[in-house]
Amino acid sequence: MDLPVQAPASGLPWEPRPQGKRILITGAAGSVASLISGQLSESYELIGLDAAPIENDDFVETHQADLNDEALLTRLISEADYVLHLATGAADGKDGLxxxxxxxxxxxxxxxxxxxxxxxxxxxxxxAAGWHEREHLAGRGDGHVKPSDPPRPDGMYGAAKAYMEALGRFASDSSGLPVSVLRIGTMRANMSLQELIDSDELAYLGFGEFREQRLKRTWLTGDDLVAMLLDEFNAPEPYRLRFATSTPEQYEWDHSVYTGGS
Structure with a gap:
């Protein structure tokens, strides 16, 4: 596979394009995109890319194609001011990830x-840092994790996300490309938080007080995700990593922004 371009000895290869308002969103047919597209489309032109049909009028342009269509992907990125990479291969297991x-x-x-x-x-x-929670469930540790802590995945999906985070850090360090990493919590397009708590989804969390508290801690609304995205689009730091949930006032996940320092 082709690795991100490394910086030549003479300087950084990345130079920002002129300021614009065009966002390329991968995974544009998914539930996360549906929760944020309405608000984002008020200020930005949204371009959608997904292997599934995109039935969303908030997008000014849509493309049904796989992300392995390198020619199309490169063309769309060449025309975009920002890229929001929401797509995931989790449904297809190891090969999809x-x-x-x-x-x-x-x-x-x-x-x-x-x-x-x-x-x-x-x-x-x-x-990507889910092992802290597993230890907490087992009665070891308090579940507290900072975005600056080393990743501790809790499975193949988390490991793939940790790899993604490392690629973003490498691309930013080596070229100066601004990269933001959002560790997104729990989102649902057609279900309230209480409905999710009362449902049989995510059975591994159990059905008692821990389940309720955990889902309240990880819940993320579309409104709050939009606010975070606007922060990221305007952030000055070349690299940023943060937990993305609607409950910053909780202990387990530190909601500070890690900008790459020690």
Whole structure:
């Protein structure tokens, strides 16, 4: 696979394109995109890309195609000011995670460096640091984790997201490309938080007080995600990583923004 472009000894290869309002969103047919597209479309032109049909009028342009269509992906990135990489291959297991979280992320970062994308936002997950929660469930540790702590995945999905985060950091360090990583919590398009708590989804959390408290801690609304995205689009730091939930006032996940320092 092609790795993101490395910086030559003479200087950084990334140079920002002129300020614009065009966002390329991968995974545009998914539920996360449906929760944020309405508000984002009030200020930005949204371009959607997904292997599934995109039935959403908030997008001014849509493309039904796989992310392995390198020519199309590169063209769309060359025309975009920002890229929001929401797509995931989780439904297709190991092969899907490799194709989307790893291989497609490489393509996106390399093209963004080449064409001066102003910022790439990568949709990671709390599962990239999910082992802290498993220890907490087992009675070891308090579940507290900072975005600056080393990743501790709780499965293949979390490991793929941790790999994605590392690719974003490498691309930013090596070229100067602005990259933001959001460890997204729990979102649902057609279900309230209480309905999710009362449902049989996510059975591994159990059905008692821990389940309720955990889902309240990880819940993320579309409104709050939009606010975070606007922060990221306008952030000055070349690299940013944060937990993305609607409950910053809780202990387990530190909601500070890690900007790459020690």
């Amino acid at each position: 490799y194709a989307i979280e790893i291989d497609a992320t490489n393509r996106i970062l390399a093209a963004a460096i080449q064409h001066g994308t102003r910022r790439v936002v990568l949709a990671s997950s709390n599962h």
